[in-house]
Amino acid sequence: MSKLLKKLAAIALSFSLFLPCSAHLLEDDTIFIVGSTSMAKLIDITSPHFYQQKQTKVVVRPIGSDKGVVAVAEGVSNLGIISRYLTPDEMKRWPHIQQITIGQDAIILMVNIENSIERVSKEELANLYTGKHRFWENNAPVALMAKHLGHGTHSAFINYLAIESMAKDEQHVVFKPQGINTLFSNIEAKSYHQINQAVASVFRNKDAIAFDSLGAYQQFIKNQPYAQIKLLNVEGQLPIINGKVNKDYGFKRPLNILVNKHFYSQTAAYIDFLLSEQGQKIIADNYFIPIN
Known part of the structure; x- marks a missing residue:
């Protein structure tokens, strides 16, 4: 097992109170997310609003975009968050990962x-x-x-x-x-x-x-x-x-949610919330840039 996977496995184990052994076997009341330290702030802001609607908790661990890719690809987390696009090498290695852009930063x-x-x-x-x-x-x-x-x-x-x-x-x-x-x-x-x-x-x-x-x-x-x-x-x-x-400010990048295509239905409600009118307004109100 690689050093990175060992670290991710340790993280998953430390949060076993929130998730079963496999992230794919999502509990009804918890979504586990790993990745971007920048996007983690946005997840923290939106998750209470989502909980009010669906009574589903969102637990996020901000350890960097690269680790977010591996976490969702290897089934350590339900979703990954990255403040960039997937690289060609990542898409080739893990074709089962889908990236969904929810905004910019x-x-x-x-x-x-x-x-x-x-x-x-x-x-x-x-x-x-x-x-x-x-x-x-x-x-x-x-x-x-x-x-x-x-x-x-x-x-x-x-x-x-x-x-x-x-x-x-x-x-x-x-x-x-x-x-x-x-x-x-x-x-x-x-x-x-x-x-x-x-x-x-x-x-x-x-x-x-x-x-x-x-x-x-x-x-x-x-x-x-x-x-x-x-x-x-x-x-x-x-x-x-x-x-x-300032929308004319040129130095910005995408904010992407990563999901395993085979298990998209388990986390679709949260992604739909982020892309909804309410979710996009929360994004805009907190100095991120909405995609819609």
């Missing part, structure tokens, strides 16, 4: 409120993370922060900037321009897994820059209003205008 760039920078371009971001530019305008060295590999946010980030990444260890990531003839930067980005880690690092370090989910960020600051940081204008667009998500 903006990816924000965060800096300390004392940082004078207000806007950044894709090229400038790529230059910062690949080590071509290493200093802010005040000559202070840039402290790079990055969501770790395995998260949909990370995949969307490198795809948007046309760069590549590699984990140096469990706490550091390096980047390089795309192509076989380019080298990884010797400037390491300190990695994180959760939005609170990103915000805390930027809040404490005036030279830090980090990226993460807008929806997850908005949920975090509801309960931590003291953690004041700055969201950058990217390519001429702010992520929020007049208290609402």
Whole structure:
């Protein structure tokens, strides 16, 4: 058994109070979901409304999009959540997985409120993370922060900037321009897994820059209003205008629910709820972008 499957099996075992041994044998009152840390915030918001309608609990474990794919493919969870699309390799390996897009999420760039920078371009971001530019305008060295590999946010980030990444260890990531003839930067980005880690690092370090989910960020600051940081204008667009998500903001990615095609009927009610008028309104009201 692979290291990843062992971890997923341990997670399933730890929640045996909620699920029977096989996720396919869904109890009437519980749906078990594994995957994206960003989408987990959305599941937490929608699940109480769903319970009011169907008296079915939704239990979510946010451990990253990549693990969400494996969890539903191997029957560890009833549903998977990923903040990206399935890759061609994943679709070939697990043809029984169906992905259903329920919305979108903006990816924000965060800096300390004392940082004078207000806007950044894709090229400038790529230059910062690949080590071509290493200093802010005040000559202070840039402290790079990055969501770790395995998260949909990370995949969307490198795809948007046309760069590549590699984990140096469990706490550091390096980047390089795309192509076989380019080298990884010797400037390491300190990695994180959760939005609170990103915000805390930027809040404490005036030279830090980090990226993460807008929806997850908005949920975090509801309960931590003291953690004041700055969201950058990217390519001429702010992520929020007049208290609402700016639909012209270009740095965003899909939010997908993953289901085993053979057992779709067991979880169809929750997916239908997310795509309903009520579900889409909840998505919109919480700084995610509805698909309908």
